Amino acid sequence: MAPGAGSMIRNADIASRFSEIADLLELEGGNDFRIRAYRNAADVVEDLQLDLAACIAEGRELPKLPGIGADLAAKIAEICATGTCAALEELRARFPPGITEVLRVPGLGPKRVALLHAKLGIGSLADLKRAAEDGKLRELQGFGEKTERRILEAVEARLAKRDRGGAGPAG
Numbered sequence: 001m002a003p004g005a006g007s008m009i010r011n012a013d014i015a016s017r018f019s020e021i022a023d024l025l026e027l028e029g030g031n032d033f034r035i036r037a038y039r040n041a042a043d044v045v046e047d048l049q050l051d052l053a054a055c056i057a058e059g060r061e062l063p064k065l066p067g068i069g070a071d072l073a074a075k076i077a078e079i080c081a082t083g084t085c086a087a088l089e090e091l092r093a094r095f096p097p098g099i100t101e102v103l104r105v106p107g108l109g110p111k112r113v114a115l116l117h118a119k120l121g122i123g124s125l126a127d128l129k130r131a132a133e134d135g136k137l138r139e140l141q142g143f144g145e146k147t148e149r150r151i152l153e154a155v156e157a158r159l160a161k162r163d164r165g166g167a168g169p170a171g
Helices: 011-026 032-048 052-057 068-083 086-093 099-103 108-118 125-133 143-163
Strands: none
Touching: 011 032, 011 052, 011 086, 011 099, 011 108, 032 068, 052 068, 052 099, 099 108, 099 125, 108 125, 125 143
């Protein structure tokens, strides 16, 4: 999203950025309270009927929203103005660019992705596919042969969809 594209931002886009922040915080072993705050904020924003970007574009103050204080409200305004926020960009810079795609593989949450990244250096779908094909996943605690096969199938499906012009890397 280009800077100044505020009115094109939807609540779902803001919620997506907050969810990504929560995922990346969890990947790096961040504070549980902070992670939960971003997840809750994502839920609140996603379910909100009010168009937050329009509200900000019109110069109106954001209404009081449950679980959203001044810091998160400022991030909402920043996302509406620029399409992203500094906190998200700082977190993204700490991880390989493809790590958020790995997080979207069914059966892989942030804790498992953090383990894969730490133990096998996995930072993309291609890395994950290669590791699964080579039988590396099943060597890790909590991953068996069946899990490895399911992950490989899910990765291949995502890559095929992306190659057909479907779901590319989200950001």
